Amino acid sequence: xxxxxxxxxxxxxxxxxxxxxxxxxxxxxxxxxxxxxxxxxxxxxxxxxxxxxxxxxxxxxxxxxxxxxxxxxxxxxxxxxxxxxxxxxxxxxxxxxxxxxxxxxxxxxxxxxxxxxxxxxxxxxxxxxxxxxxxxxxxxxxxxxxxxxxxxxxxxxxxxxxxxxxxxxxxxxxxxxxxxxxxxxxxxxxxxxxxxxxxxxxxxxxxxxxxxxxxxxxxxxxxxxxxxxxxxxxxxxxxxxxxxxxxxxxxxxxxxxxxxxxxxxxxxxxxxxxxxxxxxxxxxxxxxxxxxxxxxxxxxxxxxxxxxxxxxxxxxxxxxxxxxxxxxxxxxxxxxxxxxxxxxxxxxxxxxxxxxxxxxxxxxxxxxxxxxxx
Amino acid sequence: xxxxxxxxxxxxxxxxxxxxxxxxxxxxxxxxxxxxxxxxxxxxxxxxxxxxxxxxxxxxxxxxxxxxxxxxxxxxxxxxxxxxxxxxxxxxxxxxxxxxxxxxxxxxxxxxxxxxxxxxxxxxxxxxxxxxxxxxxxxxxxxxxxxxxxxxxxxxxxxxxxxxxxxxxxxxxxxxxxxxxxxxxxxxxxxxxxxxxxxxxxxxxxxxxxxxxxxxxxxxxxxxxxxxxxxxxxxxxxxxxxxxxxxxxxxxxxxxxxxxxxxxxxxxxxxxxx
Numbered sequence: 001x002x003x004x005x006x007x008x009x010x011x012x013x014x015x016x017x018x019x020x021x022x023x024x025x026x027x028x029x030x031x032x033x034x035x036x037x038x039x040x041x042x043x044x045x046x047x048x049x050x051x052x053x054x055x056x057x058x059x060x061x062x063x064x065x066x067x068x069x070x071x072x073x074x075x076x077x078x079x080x081x082x083x084x085x086x087x088x089x090x091x092x093x094x095x096x097x098x099x100x101x102x103x104x105x106x107x108x109x110x111x112x113x114x115x116x117x118x119x120x121x122x123x124x125x126x127x128x129x130x131x132x133x134x135x136x137x138x139x140x141x142x143x144x145x146x147x148x149x150x151x152x153x154x155x156x157x158x159x160x161x162x163x164x165x166x167x168x169x170x171x172x173x174x175x176x177x178x179x180x181x182x183x184x185x186x187x188x189x190x191x192x193x194x195x196x197x198x199x200x201x202x203x204x205x206x207x208x209x210x211x212x213x214x215x216x217x218x219x220x221x222x223x224x225x226x227x228x229x230x231x232x233x234x235x236x237x238x239x240x241x242x243x244x245x246x247x248x249x250x251x252x253x254x255x256x257x258x259x260x261x262x263x264x265x266x267x268x269x270x271x272x273x274x275x276x277x278x279x280x281x282x283x284x285x286x287x288x289x290x291x292x293x294x295x296x297x298x299x300x301x302x303x304x305x306x307x308x309x310x311x312x313x314x315x316x317x318x319x320x321x322x323x324x325x326x327x328x329x330x331x332x333x334x335x336x337x338x339x340x341x342x343x344x345x346x347x348x349x350x351x352x353x354x355x356x357x358x359x360x361x362x363x364x365x366x367x368x369x370x371x372x373x374x
Numbered sequence: 375x376x377x378x379x380x381x382x383x384x385x386x387x388x389x390x391x392x393x394x395x396x397x398x399x400x401x402x403x404x405x406x407x408x409x410x411x412x413x414x415x416x417x418x419x420x421x422x423x424x425x426x427x428x429x430x431x432x433x434x435x436x437x438x439x440x441x442x443x444x445x446x447x448x449x450x451x452x453x454x455x456x457x458x459x460x461x462x463x464x465x466x467x468x469x470x471x472x473x474x475x476x477x478x479x480x481x482x483x484x485x486x487x488x489x490x491x492x493x494x495x496x497x498x499x500x501x502x503x504x505x506x507x508x509x510x511x512x513x514x515x516x517x518x519x520x521x522x523x524x525x526x527x528x529x530x531x532x533x534x535x536x537x538x539x540x541x542x543x544x545x546x547x548x549x550x551x552x553x554x555x556x557x558x559x560x561x562x563x564x565x566x567x568x569x570x571x572x573x574x575x576x577x578x579x580x581x582x583x584x585x586x587x588x589x590x591x592x593x594x595x596x597x598x599x600x601x602x603x604x605x606x607x608x609x610x611x612x613x614x615x616x617x618x619x620x621x622x623x624x625x626x627x628x629x630x631x632x633x634x635x636x637x638x639x640x641x642x643x644x645x646x647x648x
Contacts, residue, residue, distance in 0.1 A: 022384065097611045122613055177594060179608040218511050218593040221607065225590065228486075233493040233510070355612065361428070361596070368597035369427055 053086040054287045059109035061096040061182065061270065062224055063245050067307040068113065074303065075294045079287075087287055095222050096182040103128065103275060110279045110288040113272045115182035118346045120271045128277040134342065137272065143295035144309035146268045147329050148190040150260040151230065151239040151246045158237045163194035163262055166238060167211035174236035175216060176226040178353070178360055183223035187240040188353060188360065190266035193335055198264065206359060213363050231257060242268060243324070244308035261325040266332055405626065412619035423609070423617035424624045432602040432621075433628060439513060439601070440581030443520030447577045448570060450521070451528025458529070459536040476525050485590030488519050492591075511593035516601065519587040524577030531573035532566060539565055567643040575636045582629055 060068050072089040079085045092099065092107065096115035103109050104126040112129070114120050123129050134141050152160050158171055166173050178184035191212055195205040217235055220226040223245065230239035231249050238260075241249065250257045272292055279285040294300055301316035310324060311317050333339070336348035353359045415423065423429070457463075458470055476484070492499045492509035502509060509515045539562065547557040585603040592599040602625050609618035 095611070097613070101610065101613070177608065180611040219595055221589055221594060221604065233490055234495045235493060235511075350612075356423070356609075356614070356617070357426075364596040365428070368595060369431075 053088050054284050055282075056087060056089045056110045056284055056288055056291060057092060057108055058089060058111050058113060058291075059092045059094075059099045059103055059107060059275075060113040061099060061115040062093050062222065063115075063183075063242060064113060064270070065091070065093050066248075067244075067304065067309065070303050070307070071295060071300050074299055075291055078294060078299070079290070085287070087291075089291070095180070097122075097180075103278075108278055108282070109275050110282065110284050111272065111274050111292055113270065115268070115270045116185060117269060117271055117342050118350065119182070120273050121343065121346070123273070123275060128275050129273050130276040133273045133276075134271065136274070137292055138296050139312045140269075141271045141273055142269055142312050143272060143292075143300070144270070144304045144311055145329075146242045146244055146270070146309050147265045147327050148187050148240055148268060149243050149246050149265065149325075149327070150262060151241060151249055151257050152237065152260050154256050154258060156258065156260060160238050160260055161262075163191055163208075163264070166191065166215070166240075167208050169215075171215050171238065172236040173212055173216050173238055173240065174218065174220075174226050174230040175240040176223050177219040177221055180221045181223050181226075183226070183241060183245075185354060186242070186266055186268045189332055189335060189349065190240070190262075192353070193266055193330055193332075194262065194264050197330055197334060209359065210363050210366065214367055243310070247308040259325075261327050264328045264330065267329040269332075408619050408622050408626070411616055412623045414616045415620055419617075420620050423614070424620035428596050428600075429602070429605060429621055429624070431597045432600050432605045433624065435513070435516075435600070436582055436602045436625070437628065437632070439516045439520055440524075440578050440584075443517050443524055443581045444574050444578035446517070446521050447524050447528050448574050451525065451573055451577075452532060452566070452570065455529045455532040455536055459533060473526050473529050476522050481519075481523055481584060481586030482590060484519055484522055485587030488515065488522070488587070489591045492518075510591060511599065513599060515591040516588050516599065519591050520581040520584055523584055523587060524580045527576035527580065528570065528573030531569040531576070535565060535569045568640055571636060571640040571643055575633060575640070578636070579629065579633060582625070 058068060058072070068091055072091070076087050076089065079087045092102075092109065094102070096119045099107075099109075099112065099114055100119035100122045103112055103123050112120055112123055120129065120133070124131070124133055130136070137143075150160060150166075152158070158168075159165065160171065165171060175187045176184040178188045188209065192205045192209055195208045196202060200208070218226075218229050220229055223241065226239065227241065227245065227249055229235050231253050239246075239249070243259075246259050250259055272295065274285065274288045274292055276285070279288040295304070296313060298313070298316060301311040301313045302320075304311045305316065305320035305323065308324075311320060332349065333342075333345045336345045336352075339345045339348045351358060412420065412424075454473065458466065458473075489510050490496050492502065492515060494500060494503040494510075496510070499510060507514075509518060543561050544557055547561045548554075552560070583603070585601075585607075588601050589604055592601065592604070594600050594604050596605075602621060606618045606621050606625075609621065
């Protein structure tokens with residue numbers, strides 16, 4: 001019956017032959033694919049079986065690349081020497097909140113070393129970092145801190161010394177978008193704090209930020225992009241950035257840039273945390289914990305200071321403080337009076353400054369939005 | 375006796391099956407996920423996220439720049455395709471190959487290179503800035519990188535059609551006394567209209583979706599030079615997934631309507647060939 005149906009086509013044998021050929025080819029391909037896939041799975045299992053090396057993944061924010069690379073090498077040596085354990089550490093770098101999002105979405109990181117408390121806490125909220133993570137490691141989970149300083153052109157032609165100079169007409173400020181960059185958030189908070197913590201009112205602080213952002217010619221989306229805008233493309237008179245980044249930038253520029261430390265600035269706190277859920281599932285918890293604690297050892301604290309982060313171990317700080325300029329550093333909690341604990345403080349700061357329609361948005365609505373409120 | 379409809383070539387069922395599966399996996403399911411995510415928002419939340427003055431300014435800027443860039447590419451692409459098909463000149467193969475470079479180059483590289491060329495101390499910028507032409511960090515800069523990234527599409531869609539065109543028709547038209555313009559308008563253009571439109575559509579769609587290069591050449595100022603993709607990223611950074619999805623859905627809606635309109639135009643342009 002079927003034959004007769006096919007015969008309407010004219011060349012039944014020919015057609016059938018092609019059909020068979022096609023099926024056979026398809027089977028061969030499926031066969032090759034299955035064999036390959038099986039081989040690959042077996043092979044990767046074999047590779048995994050072979051060593052007892054513990055693999056750790058550190059999801060870090062961009063600027064800490066060089067720092068962690070050096071700490072990692074020392075930690076691997078340390079574990080080999082002290083405990084005879086073999087550890088391999090991989091690094092993943094990106095913007096602080098994109099890293100947080102990646103971990104929440106399934107990046108298998110064992111530790112998170114991010115630039116903002118609220119980013120680490122977003123991972124906690126997703127249930128991947130245990131409650132009370134902040135007090136799990138010494139010094140509120142801060143092996144080091146930093147602050148926001150100014151980078152200016154050689155000879156400081158615009159005479160920029162203090163925060164007030166940034167709001168002067170004709171001074172162009174480079175700072176990344178605080179909505180997309182941790183660096184941008186710390187800079188905005190430092191700028192606002194410089195007004196309200198030195199006797200200014202909230203309204204004066206807001207007006208100051210408005211004037212400051214009126215002089216921002218480019219809102220880069222990340223800290224490194226802002227650095228390139230300032231140092232490579234030579235846009236702007238002053239660049240607000242982390243102290244360690246400022247050192248790198250000035251070294252790179254070979255004399256074309258210099259650092260200016262404002263009298264007052266914010267304590268930028270890049271918290272570290274073990275991503276408990278991932279580490280426990282992978283059986284790497286002990287190693288991850290040892291890794292984070294290693295950052296507090298004298299050896300690591302010296303590395304930290306050499307990379308121009310401020311070590312938090314009191315003895316290490318005493319030893320290195322000469323190399324850092326004097327800046328009166330304030331805690332961001334002082335910008336959210338009446339709020340207790342970082343959760344409340346950051347909720348308040350986000351609500352007032354960064355969330356949709358908050359101060360930062362209203363500055364831009366006022367600057368370019370033709371006065372229409374969102 | 376039953377008769378079975380057979381096509382000349384086998385495999386219609388199989389290839390349709392594969393097409394539908396791939397289209398679903400690669401296009402429809404991700405888009406549907408995006409829409410579903412944004413549906414978590416109430417109507418007020420949705421409009422606040424996706425229809426604020428800032429978001430509207432971003433949509434307008436995105437489509438405006440993509441449109442201008444696509445129009446420029448339409449003209450530029452036609453000229454380039456024309457000279458590549460109709461003339462012989464040295465290094466023609468090299469130039470032909472260069473046309474595709476914008477597709478292969480990582481767009482972030484494009485953005486960075488353009489930005490450093492056109493800033494006030496850049497190679498081109500230090501001639502242009504004194505003349506009052508500012509490219510880096512302005513809308514003009516955005517259009518420029520979109521022209522670059524969308525450049526190959528018009529060239530590549532017009533080229534084969536142009537190569538197929540019979541010069542006899544043009545000669546006949548000229549012999550019968552038509553001016554060059556009339557020949558172009560009535561003999562050549564009708565053939566080129568469909569490929570021009572499809573090249574335009576591709577370039578336009580590419581421009582609407584472009585992020586990597588724009589983010590470096592634009593100053594990303596809300597209301598002024600912030601494109602929709604940057605707005606989406608900035609919402610994501612706040613962990614506002616649903617709001618980001620809402621903006622994306624509006625973009626999708628606009629793009630879909632515009633692309634549908636262009637495809638109607640394209641169909642309308644087809645009979646002109648005959």
